[in-house]
Amino acid sequence: MTAPAVSISHLRKVYRRGTVAVDDLSMTIAPGDFFGFLGPNGAGKSTTIHCITGIARPTSGKIEIFGIDAVKDYREARRLVGLSPQEFNVDTFAKVTQIIDWMGGYFGLRAPERKARVEMLIDRFELRPHAKKQFRELSGGLKRRVILARALVHDPKLLILDEPTAGVDVELRRDLWRYLQELNRDGKTILLTSHYLEEVERLCRTISIINGGRIVREGPKAEFLASGDLEAAYLAATGAEPDHISGAA
Amino acid sequence: MRIHGDQDLGAPMAPMSINWVGLGTMIRRELSRLMRVPTQAFVAPWISALMFIFVFGFVVGSRIKLIEGQRYISFVLPGILMMNVVNAAFLQSSSQIYFQRFLRYIEEALVAPFSYVEMIVGLLAMTVVRCVITAIGILIIGTAFGATSISGLPEFIFWIVLVSTIFGFLGVIVGLWANNFEQLTMPVIFFITPLSFVGGVFNTVHMLPEWLRWIAWANPFFYFINGVRHSMIGFTEAPEWLGASITVGLATLLAAVVWQLFSRGYGLRE
Numbered sequence: 082m083t084a085p086a087v088s089i090s091h092l093r094k095v096y097r098r099g100t101v102a103v104d105d106l107s108m109t110i111a112p113g114d115f116f117g118f119l120g121p122n123g124a125g126k127s128t129t130i131h132c133i134t135g136i137a138r139p140t141s142g143k144i145e146i147f148g149i150d151a152v153k154d155y156r157e158a159r160r161l162v163g164l165s166p167q168e169f170n171v172d173t174f175a176k177v178t179q180i181i182d183w184m185g186g187y188f189g190l191r192a193p194e195r196k197a198r199v200e201m202l203i204d205r206f207e208l209r210p211h212a213k214k215q216f217r218e219l220s221g222g223l224k225r226r227v228i229l230a231r232a233l234v235h236d237p238k239l240l241i242l243d244e245p246t247a248g249v250d251v252e253l254r255r256d257l258w259r260y261l262q263e264l265n266r267d268g269k270t271i272l273l274t275s276h277y278l279e280e281v282e283r284l285c286r287t288i289s290i291i292n293g294g295r296i297v298r299e300g301p302k303a304e305f306l307a308s309g310d311l312e313a314a315y316l317a318a319t320g321a322e323p324d325h326i327s328g329a330a
Numbered sequence: 331m332r333i334h335g336d337q338d339l340g341a342p343m344a345p346m347s348i349n350w351v352g353l354g355t356m357i358r359r360e361l362s363r364l365m366r367v368p369t370q371a372f373v374a375p376w377i378s379a380l381m382f383i384f385v386f387g388f389v390v391g392s393r394i395k396l397i398e399g400q401r402y403i404s405f406v407l408p409g410i411l412m413m414n415v416v417n418a419a420f421l422q423s424s425s426q427i428y429f430q431r432f433l434r435y436i437e438e439a440l441v442a443p444f445s446y447v448e449m450i451v452g453l454l455a456m457t458v459v460r461c462v463i464t465a466i467g468i469l470i471i472g473t474a475f476g477a478t479s480i481s482g483l484p485e486f487i488f489w490i491v492l493v494s495t496i497f498g499f500l501g502v503i504v505g506l507w508a509n510n511f512e513q514l515t516m517p518v519i520f521f522i523t524p525l526s527f528v529g530g531v532f533n534t535v536h537m538l539p540e541w542l543r544w545i546a547w548a549n550p551f552f553y554f555i556n557g558v559r560h561s562m563i564g565f566t567e568a569p570e571w572l573g574a575s576i577t578v579g580l581a582t583l584l585a586a587v588v589w590q591l592f593s594r595g596y597g598l599r600e
Contacts, residue, residue: 096600128600134441137600156349156443164441170434174366179359186355187442231438 084148086112086239086270087133092142094128094294102128104294105142110272110287112147112238115265117285117302118274121319125294126274127167130243133272134164146239160188163237165228167244167274173217177208180216181231188235195234202230206260222253229257233264240264241272246280258284282311290318349448356439356452357459360426364460371422372463375414379468382410383477397534400565403477408559409531411468412493415461416522416554419494422457423501428514431505436598446592450585454498461494462487469562478562485561492577493554497522499584506597525551535567553577 087110094103103125110116120126131137133144135155144151151158171180181202185195203212206226211219216227225245232240242261246254254277261284265271275281281288282302288311289299298305298318305314364371385391387403394402430436439449469486472478480486500517508514529551535543546552553573560566592598 131600135599136437136440138595156445159441159443162441166437168434170437172363172433172435175362179362183355183359184438184442186358187349187352187438187444189349189351189443191351 083112084145086110086114086147087116087272088143088145088148089129089133090143092129092132092144093140094125094132094137095140102294103132106291106294106296108289108296108299110239110270112270113265113268114287115261115271115285116273117281117288118272118291119278119281119288119315120274120291121321124291124319126291127243128294129291130164130166130241130272130274134162134241135159160235161238163232163235163240165225165232165240165242165245167247169216169224169228171216171224171228171231174215176213176215177219177227178203178212180227181234184231185234190235198234198236202233206230222249225249225253225257229260237269239270239272243274244276245273246275246277254280278311278315282306290315292319349442349444352442352444353448353452353455356449357455360452360456361459363426364422364456371418371460372467375418375464376467376471378414379407379410379471380475382406383472383475387475387477397537398565400563404479404563405534405559405565406532407468407472407478408562409526409529409555411465411472411562412489412551412555412558413526413531414468415465415490415494416497416526416551417518418464419457419461419497420501420504420518420522422460423453423498424505424508424514424517425501426456427453427502427505428508431597440599446589450502450588450592453502454495457498457501458491458494462490465490480562481564482561486558488574489554489558489561489577492581493558496577496581496584499581499588502588503584503591506591525549526555530555530567550576550580 087108089109090107092103092106093101095101106125106129118126118129128137132139133146133151135151139152146158146161149158149161175183178199181199182195185198190198203209206229208223208226208230211223216224219227225248229242229245232242245261246257249257258280261271261273265284271284273281273285286302287300288302288305290297298314302311305311308314383403386406387401391402396402397405427436430439439452444452465486469478469480473480504514504517528545529549530546535546535552538546547568553568553576556566556568557570557573557577560570
């Protein structure tokens, strides 16, 4: 039997100052799935992702990546994961090529294969004219592409995208959607968080909604859409009243 | 075009294997960062040493009598060299980890398959390289101007590597702890500079009043400076084994502290 791409059981994360960010969270992502992870700001999405990738230490619970324990066998587990974070965690003075190349090196890719991967990703994400520019010189959309290329340099089986299209224009967003669909077709499992419900509705096959650190609804996209649109299902799951939201606007 | 390559990049890694490519990349990356500021990193300490040679060798030195049979500049220069090594080691490692935390690109290493030991070695390697380059540069300048000599090169390298490792570890601890630039510079102002000045850079222990000599004997800087001075001009005020033991002990203690901090994720992981 194939192990799930991600298996989280009873994950709990309490920060040093006592904030409970994630509380008894369990979820499973099937290999090859395009998984949408939704929730309001502060619901625990990024914390869950940080626990999966090693940026945060889980307080308790178990996380497995393709059957490998992400805490005990963290080095093995991390080789399987690529992360495109919500915030740009980059040396802003480094050049585009360096950023992707260094990450490849961190994951143990030797020079010839690393060079081939970097060149391929630079072309794939149309970064060639910007390859020698420093990260700080790029527009927001180009920065997003660099971050995505960096996440893919070691050809991970699981790609985690934390709000990958935040702050990018419509054209680039559609380009990125196309890239992501292509990646998923090629067999990559994708975990996507986004505040754009249209994006999740268009790309994902399975959706999970988190609120207050707990999963409040999970299932195939079709189930969410059966009773109306995704927005209505989302608002119902998170306890927000549609009228209240429109009134606030 | 597919995003996948044809290579099997997901091949399993042996559990205890060392991520040599990753380590090499860390060092290469830090070298690249350092080469953005070569004047600050390398040229500044060499110019500083040149100024000391000029002042203590030619201006003031000629009016000071021999110290334990040594010219004053020959006596002082090893201490000047060690002060530069200490400062370079501390600034290199503390700023390296602080900026990685500040700009959050430490996360690039956290999500990669590195062990804690590999991360620590990666952080320290460039510190040691920078300090060895700094020290050899000062040694060459000193020798060229007839201000010093070298009586034991392996001993000299031993002291430079060990002392830069100690202050590299201290820099890592402070870099993990600091939340602003003020905190980052505090140890230099209140700890490193004062202790190095009373550690025998400019005087022998016997030149101090008797009631003050314990400060020198209790000050680890005294042993660092004394050790490197012995390797350069062959003059020592303390048994070699004592200085080496204290220094190795201190390096081991700090290595254990840094390893503990990394394994707990202090200042690194949320």
